[in-house]
Amino acid sequence: RYRNEVVPSKQGAEIETIVLDAFLRHRICKKRLSDLTTSDFATYRDERLKVISPQTLKRQLAPISNMFEVARIDWKLPLPQNPLAELSLKAKENKRDRRLREGELDRLLKAGGKTRNPFILPVIRFALETAMRRGEILSLRVRDVDIERCTATIRESKNGYSRTIPLSSLAIAILETTIAVMKPQDKAQNAHIFPTTPIALRQAWDRLTKRAEIEDLHFHDLRHEAISRFFEKGLTVPEVASISGHRDIRMLLRYAH
Numbered sequence: 341r342y343r344n345e346v347v348p349s350k351q352g353a354e355i356e357t358i359v360l361d362a363f364l365r366h367r368i369c370k371k372r373l374s375d376l377t378t379s380d381f382a383t384y385r386d387e388r389l390k391v392i393s394p395q396t397l398k399r400q401l402a403p404i405s406n407m408f409e410v411a412r413i414d415w416k417l418p419l420p421q422n423p424l425a426e427l428s429l430k431a432k433e434n435k436r437d438r439r440l441r442e443g444e445l446d447r448l449l450k451a452g453g454k455t456r457n458p459f460i461l462p463v464i465r466f467a468l469e470t471a472m473r474r475g476e477i478l479s480l481r482v483r484d485v486d487i488e489r490c491t492a493t494i495r496e497s498k499n500g501y502s503r504t505i506p507l508s509s510l511a512i513a514i515l516e517t518t519i520a521v522m523k524p525q526d527k528a529q530n531a532h533i534f535p536t537t538p539i540a541l542r543q544a545w546d547r548l549t550k551r552a553e554i555e556d557l558h559f560h561d562l563r564h565e566a567i568s569r570f571f572e573k574g575l576t577v578p579e580v581a582s583i584s585g586h587r588d589i590r591m592l593l594r595y596a597h
Contacts, residue, residue, distance in 0.1 A: 341415075342407040351475060351496065354538055359400050373411070378423045385427065398429050437594065438561040439568060444554055451552035457544040459534045462514050464562065466534075469511035471566035471584050473498060474559055478538060482522070483530045485515055497585045505583045567595040 343360045347353050363369065368376075368384050381401075388397050405424040411417045445468075452461040463477055470477075476494050484493045490507045492515075497503065507515070518533055536544075545559050563584075570580045577592055586592050 342403075342410060346407075346410060347403070351479075351498075352538075356403050358539075360403060363400070363404060373417070373419060376423045378426050381423055381427050385429065394429055401427075401429070435594065436558070436561065437564065438557060439565050440557075440561075444552070444557070447552040447554060448548060451548055454551065455544055455548055457536060457540060459518075459536045460541065460544045460548060462518055463534055463536075463541065466511055466514050467559070467562040468566050468569075469508045469514070470505060471563050471570065472505075473563060474538060474541065478532065478534055478536065478541065480533050481530045482519060482527050482533060485519075485533070487512060487516065494585070501585065501587070503582065503585050564595065567592070571595060 343357060343364075347356050347360065350356060366384070368380055371380065385397065388400075392400075401424060405422060408419065408422040408424060412419050412422065448464060449461065452464070455461070463474075466472070466477060467474075470492070472480075472492075472494065476497055479495065480492060484495065485507075486492075490509075490512055491504050492507055492511075493502065493504045495502050515533065519527070522531065522533075542559070549555075549557055567580060567584050570583065575583075577589055580586075580595070581589060581592055584592070
């Protein structure tokens, strides 16, 4: 019920649905909700930690924990408590400082010439120019962009706030080129500028980095690279924060190295 009624309205609905579908196939889901205990999830945790990292498990259990809260509070199901509330995950904070190394961008662009997804290279270039997150880029629509004022409006971000950011000349060129080949009806209907799904982009990225023979480079690392470049160009912390959308200035300090 949670997957079908609550998840579709969430920003990461596609990925969360995949996670919950996989979880529903596990034997723990054969137990009654009222019989589930923290001990059951501790056994599940120990099993999963043999194949995934604590940080990944923490992300996968988050919607399940929220499901119990929705069931108790919104649906008024007679559940004694959230069995995940006291579960210890011991997940270490996973801070990455990976940046593009010399020649890696050229290798990505060269390998991108063979990709079947026509949006992967424009998205990569746009991410490096704007420091936007993957979901923010894929959510961008035609009317969110003001070519004359060189700005883009992000309607909903990870932290729930909207923001308008300045666009470089290269970012504008990428948008103009992409919008120019859109169908007139798509423009009129305010369609997405980069019409590809998060899953399709992730798969294209994995194939691209493998083809380029680049290891340990995540798409989100492009955001780190872009923010670091902003500081290297001389932008101040408040200026960079207004572009990146960080609400906590302390989070930006690791980019200012």
